[in-house]
Amino acid sequence: MxxxxxxxxxxxxxxxxxxxxxxxxxxxxxxxxxxxxxxxxxxxxxxxxxxxxxxxxxxxxxxxxxxxxxxxxxxxxxxxxxxxxxxxxxxxxxxxARAVQEHTVLDVNKIHFVLASVPAKEPIISDIFSMMNGYRKEFSLPSNESYHQKLEEEECRYDTKEVVFIKRMLQKELPEKLRNIIVDFLFHKYVTSDERSFSRELYxxxxxxxxxxxxxxxxxxxxxxxxxxxxxxxxxxxxxxxxxxxxxxxxxxxxxxxxxxxxxxxxxxxxxxxxxxxxxxxxxxxxxxxxxxxxxxxxxxxxxxxxxxxxxxxxxxxxxxxxxxxxxx
Ligand SMILES: [Zn+2]
Missing domain, CATH: 3.20.20.370 (Glycoside hydrolase/deacetylase)
Structure with missing residues (x-):
């Protein structure tokens, strides 16, 4: 076989x-x-x-x-x-390896716990867009609307559209440096400011x-x-x-x-x-x-x-x- x-x-x-x-x-x-x-x-x-x-x-x-x-x-x-x-x-x-060794939390996990801490996803989406407004020049970002349109058609086997949108934006779509900034901001705002302890509990x-x-x-x-x-x-x-x-x-x-x-x-x-x-x-x-x-x-x-x-x-x-x-x- x-x-x-x-x-x-x-x-x-x-x-x-x-x-x-x-x-x-x-x-x-x-x-x-x-x-x-x-x-x-x-x-x-x-x-x-x-x-x-x-x-x-x-x-x-x-x-x-x-x-x-x-x-x-x-x-x-x-x-x-x-x-x-x-x-x-x-x-x-x-x-x-890095998360285990250095007691950090993977961005992908930070996103999961942000999503799990905020029942309605609109506040997260509006946080993302307002952060993007603040960093638009520095990262030469296209308009928020263009991101919305591009990702509106996303389909996934298990998630709602809003969740897919948040995940795509924060895992892939935005420039990496900006993604890290936004994910950290959301993690601190909605989950915890003690990343090291959270990492030890998680992994x-x-x-x-x-x-x-x-x-x-x-x-x-x-x-x-x-x-x-x-x-x-x-x-x-x-x-x-x-x-x-x-x-x-x-x-x-x-x-x-x-x-x-x-x-x-x-x-x-x-x-x-x-x-x-x-x-x-x-x-x-x-x-x-x-x-x-x-x-x-x-x-x-x-x-x-x-x-x-x-x-x-x-x-x-x-x-x-x-x-x-x-x-x-
Ligand atoms: Zn993995």
């Missing part, structure tokens, strides 16, 4: 008892239900088995599935790790990562700065990869046959060639689909999102599951 379902998770938490119940996360009970569903239909394999299969061109078990967790949230230690241990299955975790620390590694979990690279790596020149891409590998070494990971999980799923040819040179065995994207080792480049493997599979232990096999079992359906 050469097909494998790779499932991607981000926040997994006890939403009801969390200080941010609005955060777009997977409730731990539903996570548990989904794992039971998965165990009904799939064989959960270890990352090392998949690496071995790719390097040595070996087959993997029928209905193989791999569990992956992006961004190394403390949730993963508190809620995910104990359940995986109890069920005796492996998860693969991808920490954003796994070295000791937790080491403990998870010791007990059989897999830790891979998720870059250093959590950039859209396809937008960087080759030398900066190279530094990103090297710094993330230096971080993995500290945790005690094998950096010879490492796995790279692209932040935002973003990669390009020059990044792929850097990764091959450095001995990367697998690359995980956010393209939606079932991976096929025969068809997909091993550095460009698609994944399913947790929302693509049922979160109910007694659910009948879903479309994505049927595709693994009987490819002609």
């Amino acid at each position: 050469t097909k494998i379902t790779i499932v991607m998770y981000h926040y997994v938490r006890d939403l009801k008892n969390s200080p941010y119940p609005e955060i777009k996360g997977l409730d731990v009970n539903l996570f548990n239900e989904q794992l039971r569903y998965i165990l009904n239909y799939y064989t959960v394999i270890r990352m090392e088995d998949l690496i071995d299969a790719v390097i040595n061109k070996k087959n993997i078990p029928n209905n193989s599935l791999l569990l992956t967790f992006d961004d190394a949230y403390k949730d993963h230690f508190d809620f995910v790790f104990p359940i995986l241990q109890e069920l005796n299955i492996q998860g693969s975790f991808f920490p954003p 796994l620390n070295h000791d937790q990562l080491k403990a998870m590694k010791r007990r059989g979990m897999y830790i891979g690279s998720h870059g250093f700065d959590h950039y859209w790596l396809n937008t960087l020149p080759k030398d900066r891409q190279e530094r990103e990869v090297e710094k993330s590998l230096a971080f993995l070494k500290i945790i005690g990971c094998d950096t010879k046959n490492f796995v790279f999980c692209y932040p935002y799923g973003a990669f390009n040819d020059s990044l792929l060639s850097i990764l091959s040179e450095k001995g990367c065995s697998l690359g995980l994207t956010t393209q939606v689909g079932i991976a096929d080792l025969q068809k997909n480049h091993s550095l460009v493997l698609p994944r399913l999102d947790t929302n693509d599979l049922p979160k109910n232990r007694s659910a009948p096999p879903h479309q994505w599951t049927l595709q693994m079992i009987s490819p002609n359906l």
